[in-house]
Each structure stands twice: as C-alpha cells, then as structure tokens.
Amino acid sequence: MKAAVVKDFSAPLVVEDVELPVPGPGQALVEVRYSGVCHTDLHAAHGDWPVKPAVPFVPGHEGVGKVVAVGDGCSRLAVGDTVGNAWFWSACGACEFCGTGRETLCPDQRNGGYSVDGSFGRYMLVDSAYAPVIPQGVDLAAAAPILCAGVTVYKGLKESEVRPGQWVLVSGIGGLGHIAVQYARAMGMRVVAVDVSDEKCALARRHGAELAVNALTDTDAAATIAEFTGGGVHGGLVTAVNGAAFSQAVGALRRGGTLALVGLPPEQFPLDIFSTVLFGLTVRGSIVGTRTDLAEALDFFARGLIEPTYTLRPLTDINQIFDEMTAGRIDGRVVMDMSL
Ligand code: NAD
Ligand code: ZN
Numbered sequence: 001m002k003a004a005v006v007k008d009f010s011a012p013l014v015v016e017d018v019e020l021p022v023p024g025p026g027q028a029l030v031e032v033r034y035s036g037v038c039h040t041d042l043h044a045a046h047g048d049w050p051v052k053p054a055v056p057f058v059p060g061h062e063g064v065g066k067v068v069a070v071g072d073g074c075s076r077l078a079v080g081d082t083v084g085n086a087w088f089w090s091a092c093g094a095c096e097f098c099g100t101g102r103e104t105l106c107p108d109q110r111n112g113g114y115s116v117d118g119s120f121g122r123y124m125l126v127d128s129a130y131a132p133v134i135p136q137g138v139d140l141a142a143a144a145p146i147l148c149a150g151v152t153v154y155k156g157l158k159e160s161e162v163r164p165g166q167w168v169l170v171s172g173i174g175g176l177g178h179i180a181v182q183y184a185r186a187m188g189m190r191v192v193a194v195d196v197s198d199e200k201c202a203l204a205r206r207h208g209a210e211l212a213v214n215a216l217t218d219t220d221a222a223a224t225i226a227e228f229t230g231g232g233v234h235g236g237l238v239t240a241v242n243g244a245a246f247s248q249a250v251g252a253l254r255r256g257g258t259l260a261l262v263g264l265p266p267e268q269f270p271l272d273i274f275s276t277v278l279f280g281l282t283v284r285g286s287i288v289g290t291r292t293d294l295a296e297a298l299d300f301f302a303r304g305l306i307e308p309t310y311t312l313r314p315l316t317d318i319n320q321i322f323d324e325m326t327a328g329r330i331d332g333r334v335v336m337d338m339s340l
C-alpha cells in the first residue's frame with residue numbers, strides 16, 4: 001500500500017509502497033479515506049522532541065476510514081464501521097492514571113503516527129477498544145481534524161476553567177486555534193484571539209472571536225487585551241508554535257486566571273514568579289483528551305456547532321504541506337484525501 005514514510009529526521013518524507021499491516025488481537029485494519037495534517041506530525045518528522053519516534057514510521061493521527069478487517073477478539077468494531085485513529089491510540093487500562101479518568105497520562109500509552117504507524121497511508125491499524133467511532137451522517141473530511149485538533153482544544157478549554165460568559169484567550173489561530181475559537185463559543189465563552197498574521201486574525205473573527213490581535217504589529221498585545229476585556233482574560237489556551245507566545249499569554253491573564261499550554265514548540269519560556277504568586281495564576285499543560293473527551297468533541301461537531309476550515313490535498317503533497325505549515329501559510333487545516 002502507498003504511505004508517506006519518515007526515514008530520516010533531516011530528510012523529506014518518502015511516498016512509497018509499504019507492506020499492508022495485519023491486525024493483531026483486538027485490532028482492526030482501516031482503509032483510510034481522509035487524514036488531517038497536524039503540526040505534531042511535523043514535529044514528529046523532524047524529531048523535535050526529547051522522546052523521538054523510531055524511524056522508519058508513518059505519521060498521522062487524524063485519520064478517518066472504514067474497517068475492512070478485524071483481528072481476534074475485536075468485539076467493539078466490525079467490518080464496515082467508520083472509525084478514526086488518534087494520538088491517544090491505546091493505553092494499559094490498569095495503571096493509576098487509567099483507573100482515575102486520566103488515561104492520557106498513562107506511561108504505557110501508544111501514540112498514533114508516533115509509536116504506532118499512523119494515517120498517512122492507504123490503510124492503518126487501530127486498537128478496537130480505543131479507536132473513536134465517527135458519528136453517522138457527518139462530513140468525513142471535516143470530521144478528521146476533530147480527532148486531534150478538536151479534542152485537544154475542547155479538553156484544553158475545559159482545563160482553562162473559563163465559565164460561560166467569561167473571556168478566554170486563544171493564542172495561535174492555526175489548525176488547533178481556529179477550531180478552539182468555535183468550541184469556546186459553543187461552550188458560551190467570549191473569545192480573544194492572538195496570532196502573528198492578519199489572515200489568521202481574520203479567520204478567528206470569521207469563527208466568532210470578538211477581538212483578534214496581531215502580535216507582530218501590536219507590540220503591547222497584553223495591554224490591548226486588558227483594555228478590551230476590562231482587566232484581562234479569565235483563562236486561555238496557547239496553541240502557538242512559538243515560545244514568545246507563551247509569556248505573552250501569561251501577561252494577558254486576569255488575576256486568578258488559568259492558562260492551558262497546548263502548543264509544543266521545542267523551547268522554554270520564562271515564567272515570572274512574582275506575578276504568578278501575587279496574582280494567583282495557574283499555568284498547566286494539557287495533552288489531547290480521553291476517549292470520553294473525544295466522544296464529547298465529536299458530538300459538538302455532529303450537532304453542527306463546529307465547522308473546521310480545511311483544504312483537501314493528495315498524500316503526495318505531504319512535503320509541500322509541511323513547508324507551508326512551517327511558513328504559517330495554511331488557513332485552518334489541510335486534510336489529505338486518499339482518493340486523490
Ligand atoms: P499550526 O501550524 O496549524 O498553527 C500554529 C499557529 O501558531 C499558526 O497560526 C501560527 O501563525 C501561530 N503562531 C506562530 N507564532 C505565533 C506567535 N508568536 N503568537 C501567536 N501565534 C503564533 O499548528 P497546529 O496543528 O494548530 O498545532 C499547534 C501546536 O500544538 C503544535 O506545536 C502541535 O504539536 C501542538 N499540539 C499539541 C497537542 C496537545 O495535546 N497538547 C495536540 C495537538 C497539537
Ligand atoms: Zn495532533
């Protein structure tokens with residue numbers, strides 16, 4: 001089958017024929033119809049993070065398709081079901097984190113498109129106990145970005161502890177951020193967006209942000225946000241792939257505010273101890289979402305509350321798509337259509 005393979009962290013992906021995977025016990029083989037391209041796939045292909053995937057591997061964790069074969073003991077899924085893969089591909093099911101509703105912290109989890117081959121190919125494997133089932137009747141191409149971007153921002157917004165009617169900051173209006181604006185609105189929040197391009201700011205406004213600040217042209221974004229919101233945002237979500245955006249987002253918080261860190265640039269940022277202590281700020285990490293978070297995120301989508309902005313492209317464009325992502329030139333998400 002055809003797949004886009006990472007062979008070397010410093011070389012482009014190679015689109016080539018690889019062996020068709022065989023579903024093991026509890027697994028299903030899925031014919032991929034669409035796959036979103038997440039910035040995490042780019043980090044994976046470059047080996048950006050301390051824990052690196054073993055090469056060669058096939059990235060992709062926003063795949064949607066139909067089950068074409070099942071392994072032994074695969075009772076939850078049957079041939080013909082429409083399912084997806086996700087970053088949170090499987091977990092041990094038995095540790096303290098799996099047992100307390102925090103399964104995305106499982107130390108024995110497997111990750112789609114990282115430690116298990118992902119959706120940048122014609123076929124992929126899923127774990128039948130963990131694979132999200134796609135609601136009936138939805139647009140499958142639009143559903144793909146919900147599997148990572150959607151669930152991640154939905155969970156991150158919960159972690160921001162912002163309540164209906166309060167202000168939330170969404171920093172970074174890319175694949176994740178433009179969907180975050182929509183979940184925030186659907187959850188009753190008032191949205192302030194920050195990015196470094198006028199096009200992304202316009203995208204945020206189209207999806208319901210009341211204020212969109214270009215941090216390149218507005219040199220004191222925090223002051224602009226404080227004035228507009230009457231004292232700062234109650235909470236926020238940083239999806240930007242830039243360390244500077246993290247410090248800036250902390251500066252936009254109202255006293256007592258909570259910031260959920262979601263973006264994963266391989267950088268550090270300085271956290272000012274004095275203001276964090278005196279203003280009672282909370283800064284926390286947030287990683288994708290549990291199976292329940294994902295089912296909830298898909299339900300918002302199936303009810304028509306979330307409409308990802310996306311462009312369809314063929315798998316063979318993958319290196320060009322990564323170049324455009326690095327340059328910040330993608331509007332919303334790119335979804336690869338495996339039939340192109
Ligand atoms: P993307 O490339 O689509 O979007 C990134 C956005 O950040 C772009 O719009 C870019 O213009 C903007 N940006 C860059 N510098 C900025 C700055 N200084 N201030 C504000 N905005 C700035 O990427 P994506 O697919 O949305 O992913 C974003 C990040 O989130 C990546 O690092 C990815 O690995 C990470 N991620 C984390 C999780 C998680 O569970 N925590 C899940 C998925 C993705
Ligand atoms: Zn992702």
Ligand code: ZN
Nearest residue numbers: 092095098106
């Ligand atoms: Zn576990």
